[in-house]
Amino acid sequence: MDHRTQAVKIGQSWIGDGRFAVIAGPCAIESLEHFLEVSRFVKSRGAAFLRGGLFKLRTSPESFQGLGEVAYAIARKVCTETRLPLMAEITDPRQVDRLMDVVDCFQVGSRNMHNYELLKELGKIKKPILLKRGFAALVKEWILAAEYILKGGNEQVVLCERGIRTFETSTRNTLDLNSVAYIKSVSQLPVIVDPSHGTGLSSLVKPLSLAAAAVGADGIMIEVHPRPTEALSDGAQALTYEQFEELVDQLNPLLKALGREFTAV
Ligand code: PEP
Ligand code: MN
Numbered sequence: 001m002d003h004r005t006q007a008v009k010i011g012q013s014w015i016g017d018g019r020f021a022v023i024a025g026p027c028a029i030e031s032l033e034h035f036l037e038v039s040r041f042v043k044s045r046g047a048a049f050l051r052g053g054l055f056k057l058r059t060s061p062e063s064f065q066g067l068g069e070v071a072y073a074i075a076r077k078v079c080t081e082t083r084l085p086l087m088a089e090i091t092d093p094r095q096v097d098r099l100m101d102v103v104d105c106f107q108v109g110s111r112n113m114h115n116y117e118l119l120k121e122l123g124k125i126k127k128p129i130l131l132k133r134g135f136a137a138l139v140k141e142w143i144l145a146a147e148y149i150l151k152g153g154n155e156q157v158v159l160c161e162r163g164i165r166t167f168e169t170s171t172r173n174t175l176d177l178n179s180v181a182y183i184k185s186v187s188q189l190p191v192i193v194d195p196s197h198g199t200g201l202s203s204l205v206k207p208l209s210l211a212a213a214a215v216g217a218d219g220i221m222i223e224v225h226p227r228p229t230e231a232l233s234d235g236a237q238a239l240t241y242e243q244f245e246e247l248v249d250q251l252n253p254l255l256k257a258l259g260r261e262f263t264a265v
Contacts, residue, residue, distance in 0.1 A: 003184070003185070003186065003187060003188045004188060005017075005018075005184075005188055005189070005190050005218065006155070006188040006189065006190070007190065008128050008156045008157065008158050008190055009128070009156070010049060010085045010087070010104050010105045010128045010158075011049070011084070011085025011104045012085070013048045013049065013085065013263050013264070013265070014263065015049075015158050015190045015192065015218050015219055015263070016158065016189075016190025016218045017263075018260065019260060019261055019262060019263040019264075020213060020217075020218070020219055020220075020251070020255050020260050020261070020262050020263060021048055021049060021192065021218060021219030021220075021262075021263040022042075022046055022047045022048060022049070022219060022220060022222065022248070022251075022262060022263070023047065023048070023049040023050070023051050023087055023192070023219060023220065023221040023222070024042035024047040024049075024050070024051060024221070024222045024223075024224050024244065025038055025039060025042060025047075025050045025051040025052040025223070025224060026038050026051075026052050026053075026223060026224065026225050026231070026238070027053055027056075027196075027223045027225070027231065027232075027233045027234035027237075027238065028052065028053040028054075028056050028064065028066050028067070028232055028233045028234075029052040029053065029054060029066070029067055029071045029074055029075060030067070030231075030232050031067075031074070032074045032077060032078070034226070035052055035071075035074055035075070035078050036077070036078050036081065036082075037226060038052075038224055038225065038226060039052075039078050039081075039082045039084065040081075040082060041224070041226075041241055041244075042224055042244065043082050043084055043265065045244060045245050045248050046248050046262055046265075047084070047265075048084070048262070048263040048264065048265050049084060049085050049086075049087055049104075049105075049263075050078070050079070050082065050084045050085065050086045050087070051086070051087050051088065051107075051221055051222075051223070052071075052075065052078075052086065052088060053066050053088060053089055053233075054066050054067060054068060054069075054071040054072070054075065054088055054089070054099075054102075055068055055089060055090070055091040055092075055095070056089075056233055057089070057091055057109055057111045057112070058233070063233065064232040064233050069098070072098065072099075072102045075088065075102050075103065076101070076102060079104070083265075084265065085104035085105065086102070086103050086104050086105070087103065087104065087105040087106075087107050087130055087221075088102075088103045088105075088106075088107055089106075089107040089108070089109045090103075090106045090107065090108065090118070090122075091109070091112065092118070093117060093118050093121040096121055096122075096125065100125070100127065103127075104127075104128070105127065105128040105129065105130050105158075106122060106127055106128070106129050106130070107129075107130040107132065107160075108122065108129060108130065108131045108132060109132055110132045110133060110134050110135045110162055110197070111134070111135075113131065113132060113133060113134035113137055113141075113142065113145050114134055114137070114141075114145065116145075116148055119131075119145060119148035119149050120148055120152055122149050122152070122154060123148060123149040123150070123151060123152015123153060123154045124152050124153065124154070125154060126154065126156075127154075127156070128156040128157070128158065129149055129154065129156060129157050129158070130158050130159075130160055130192075131145060131146050131149065131157055131158070131159055131160065132160045132162045132194070133159070133160065133161055133162055133163075133164065133176075133179070135162070135163065135164050135165045135173060136164065136165055137164070139179050139182060139183065142159065142179075143183070143186075143187060143189075146159060146189060157189055158189065158190045158191070158192060158218070159183060159187075159189050159190070159191040159192070160191070160192050160193070160194055160221060161175065161176060161177070161179050161180055161191060161192075161193050161194065161198070161217075162175075162193075162194040162197045162198055163175045163176065163194070163197055163198035163199070164176050171198075171199045171200055171201060171204065172197065172198075172199060172200020172201070172237070173197060173198050173199070173200065174198075175193070175195060175198030175199060175208055177193070177208075177211055177212065177215045179191075180193060180212065180215050180216060180217050181215050181216060184216050190218040190219075191217060191218055192212075192217055192218050192219040192220060192221055193208070193209070193212035193217045193219075193220050193221070194220070194221040194222075195208035195209050195212060195220060195222070196221070196222055196223040196234070196237045196238070196239075197223075197234075197237065199237065200236060200237050201236060201237060202228065202236065202237055202238060202239055202240075202243060205222060205237065205239055205243070205247070206239075206243065206246065206247045206250065209222065209247055209251065210250060210251065210254055213251060213254055213255060213258065213260075214254065214258070219263065222239060222244065222247070223237055223238045223239065224238060224239045224240075224241070224244045225238035225239075225240070226240070226241060227240075228240060
């Protein structure tokens with residue numbers, strides 16, 4: 001049975017209304033100049049939403065952990081200037097109050113999908129939530145995690161497939177596009193795809209983005225960096241400006257053939 005997708009409004013734009021949403025930006029906000037430059041660029045090429053991490057949950061405590069609270073003012077400035085909504089990760093329920101005025105959509109990262117206390121807190125607020133799939137979570141567990149937020153009264157939930165850990169090691173994760181088609185058949189929640197974390201390799205981001213559009217995803221979330229080799233996190237999967245431009249150019253005719261269009265800014 002086909003379920004009608006329940007669109008979610010983020011800023012002034014919708015995800016899940018039939019159009020294809022492009023969310024783009026750096027893995028992490030590195031400085032005002034960096035985030036402003038990337039954001040202006042991705043907007044000029046059709047991104048309707050920004051991404052950019054303030055708090056990063058890294059595997060090693062020695063790795064860059066994000067600018068944290070220092071990035072609040074940067075994020076606000078960039079959103080005001082570009083007039084684009086920001087989706088960024090919340091890593092701790094104690095961040096809720098202050099992040100309310102900084103981000104337009106709270107992202108729950110893969111590592112926190114099972115953090116039910118965080119999900120319950122997010123169920124109490126009136127702000128859209130992007131719930132990423134845990135990298136070892138069944139689709140069923142992921143949907144149940146979404147239900148923690150819905151049960152609290154917050155119905156503005158968007159799911160994000162970001163790859164799962166399998167026996168395959170040639171790519172960072174195995175992007176499970178089955179889940180997108182499956183969720184479309186059982187749930188009303190919009191679902192987007194993150195081929196950056198799903199593959200971990202910039203050369204694979206374009207083909208898997210095209211595949212995401214073909215399978216019926218409501219959008220994609222893409223990491224972009226002006227100089228990927230200098231990125232403070234996830235450089236190997238970041239698209240250069242040229243690669244991002246090429247991706248949008250190739251998505252265009254595919255979406256047309258599918259009878260869809262990009263989410264307008
Ligand atoms: C991210 O998108 O910034 C991120 C950390 O992704 P994930 O939680 O999917 O690893
Ligand atoms: Mn990243």
